[in-house]
Amino acid sequence: MTRVQGIRPGPSAGPLPRREPGARLDSGGQDLSPGPATDQAPGPGAGTAEYPADTYPGHPAAHAELIALRDRVPGVRGCVIAGIDGVLIGHDLTADPEPLNLAALAAATFRLGRQSGLALRHGPFRELTVRSQKGYFSVYAVSDAALLAVLGDDWVNVNRLHQEARPVTERLADLLHVGGTT
Numbered sequence: 001m002t003r004v005q006g007i008r009p010g011p012s013a014g015p016l017p018r019r020e021p022g023a024r025l026d027s028g029g030q031d032l033s034p035g036p037a038t039d040q041a042p043g044p045g046a047g048t049a050e051y052p053a054d055t056y057p058g059h060p061a062a063h064a065e066l067i068a069l070r071d072r073v074p075g076v077r078g079c080v081i082a083g084i085d086g087v088l089i090g091h092d093l094t095a096d097p098e099p100l101n102l103a104a105l106a107a108a109t110f111r112l113g114r115q116s117g118l119a120l121r122h123g124p125f126r127e128l129t130v131r132s133q134k135g136y137f138s139v140y141a142v143s144d145a146a147l148l149a150v151l152g153d154d155w156v157n158v159n160r161l162h163q164e165a166r167p168v169t170e171r172l173a174d175l176l177h178v179g180g181t182t
Contacts, residue, residue: 059090062175065168066092072164075156077135080149081142081172082106089146089176097151106149109139127166129158138162142169146176 066079070092078093086107091099113128129138136152138161148169152161 059176062090062172063092065171065175066090069150069164069168073152073156073161075153076161077151077153079151080106081176082147082149084110084145084147093151102149102151105137106139106147109137109149110141110147113139127162129162131158136161138165140165140169142172142176146172148172 062081066081069079070076078091080091080093080099080102081089082103083089084107086104088100088103091102093099093102109128109130110125114125117123117125124144125141127138127140129136133154135154136150136156136158138150138152138158140148140150142148148165150161150165152158
């Protein structure tokens with residue numbers, strides 16, 4: 001006969017600690033807090049008043065890909081490029097949610113999708129879409145080390161999103177010099 005012991009709350013039983021927006025990462029990441037607003041129009045490759053160009057150091061073409069995806073697919077609220085470890089590489093979000101949180105969610109989504117693919121013997125991770133009451137969160141493999149995460153409203157055309165996002169991942173792999181997916 002198997003005995004089941006009750007689950008006892010451990011030190012992590014309480015709510016997870018919240019990171020302040022713009023806080024530095026433990027690994028020494030840069031501060032991504034909104035910069036001061038300016039009255040000048042941004043130049044090519046420049047950021048916005050909400051998120052300055054240094055949010056995309058060396059990757060203005062990648063930023064342009066994210067903006068183009070948002071413009072081509074109505075209902076897309078913004079995009080994040082993240083490492084599979086949850087490190088934020090870049091984004092085009094100008095409002096909530098916090099880009100660092102979306103990068104972490106993208107990595108967690110990737111890990112769930114990867115494990116599902118391995119358990120089912122379906123091969124490497126390609127994409128995963130989560131549908132919630134108020135919207136969609138889709139994560140696409142850019143390479144073995146990078147992800148594209150797209151946040152959409154509840155009325156976004158998901159088929160159109162997939163159709164437009166898949167080629168973007170290939171272009172991002174080239175732009176970021178991370179190679180395609182395997």
